[in-house]
């Protein structure tokens with residue numbers, strides 16, 4: 001699976017309240033959530049981005065609550081992938097369970113600049129910075145989690161397993 | 163093979179003699195928990211998957227605590243999704259307003275979660291129940307949906323960091339301060355993906371309420387779970403509550419840890435975490451002059467009887483400072499009643515505090531005490547992220563209930579000593 005888009009950079013410890021503030025958790029509608037994506041980290045984020053764009057962040061992205069609204073909001077806003085130095089663990093499993101691709105890669109997190117054109121080969125974990133002219137390799141996704149992604153998320157996997 | 167308590171519980175629920183860190187396992191779940199924010203998504207997924215029956219109606223807990231009593235039409239509709247589902251599937255552990263309390267205070271109190279259990283909750287602070295010697299961890303709504311159907315969840319067996327606390331606690335220091343201190347030392351990702359095992363003589367002498375507050379914030383260090391090997395304190399707490407058998411596990415002497423970190427409590431003062439991360443901790447004596455607009459005493463961290471008693475001890479005979487609001491939220495109806503019967507309500511009301519019904523309320527910026535731009539709060543809750551309690555330009559300082567109560571009286575962040583020695 002190939003993804004391509006421009007990057008938006010965020011720092012360390014971006015928490016779920018920044019990704020989708022709790023004041024909007026009285027809805028589960030992806031479109032409505034998408035409208036507030038990253039609002040408390042960058043007020044104009046949703047207005048600026050294009051479909052397919054990529055978030056590049058520092059360590060511990062998605063720390064805080066277990067709200068699945070966070071990966072839902074990011075995915076529904078049109079972000080195709082999040083690259084970070086590390087992810088908070090519940091955000092990590094939620095993203096796989098929802099089918100939002102995320103990649104852990106310290107070098108990419110440090111070296112990719114905002115606005116770079118980036119192409120990602122998910123199967124290989126290959127991140128190509130077309131603007132910066134460099135290629136990075138993310139930590140491989142364990143086979144079980146690949147099977148989750150292949151099935152289209154945890155619920156599809158459960159349906160097949162039953 | 164030598165194992166930690168976490169590994170033993172995971173192995174037992176996978177039907178194996180042993181598991182080791184890094185392994186992916188599918189384990190049986192004793193309790194699967196959801197609340198009024200996370201369960202509606204899970205119920206929707208449950209229906210979309212075409213499921214007709216839950217795996218076990220006794221092993222699911224649906225707790226409408228976040229926006230209840232419902233703050234608006236949308237949240238009322240979410241609560242209704244829980245209620246309708248609970249009725250349709252005759253879910254044993256559903257609590258209606260009037261019986262409901264903050265989930266992580268309610269489940270231990272009602273004996274729904276027990277030592278040796280494997281618990282998942284679609285709420286990050288599910289790690290609280292580690293205080294009972296259970297493996298419990300926060301997951302997403304989709305994990306909850308899958309567990310409600312299959313009774314199973316997938317995990318990567320975590321590595322464990324062992325924390326050993328020694329020494330007697332200084333005055334006004336509680337479990338909350340131990341965990342804030344620890345997060346201040348290791349950072350908000352200091353235990354990422356890993357298990358935090360708390361041990362040592364300090365922990366052995368800690369009350370169950372303080373242990374619950376301690377394990378509650380393991381997630382604030384990025385941990386998968388926090389856990390304390392059960393002992394007599396645990397037994398005394400669960401024996402009168404349990405309605406089913408439970409099991410005590412303990413770590414082997416030679417179990418493998420990725421790290422062993424020792425703290426002497428001699429130097430640990432009451433802690434205050436500054437905005438906007440729980441790791442920004444300072445000793446109370448290093449806080450300086452910070453004026454405040456609101457104080458919240460409550461939540462799954464510090465809304466229990468011990469917390470309310472400590473606060474009452476400081477508020478007795480004192481008044482909340484002018485232009486400051488003090489909101490006290492007993493975490494469950496049983497705590498609410500006990501506080502009333504013990505005469506704490508009179509002390510609270512005399513001091514000009516507001517007593518809220520049990521709810522998460524302002525902890526997550528939901529309702530019942532939202533901050534305006536530029537306002538500052540001292541709160542006994544567990545998160546001080548940007549906008550956590552209201553406007554993105556408001557600030558939250560985390561503390562224990564004694565510091566919170568003293569701060570309400572002084573109108574600035576204050577040490578309990580300042581109020582108690584006049």
Ligand code: SF4
Pocket residue numbers: 228264265266285287461462463521522525526543544
């Ligand atoms: S009291 Fe706060 S932290 Fe605890 S469950 Fe409620 S919202 Fe979450």
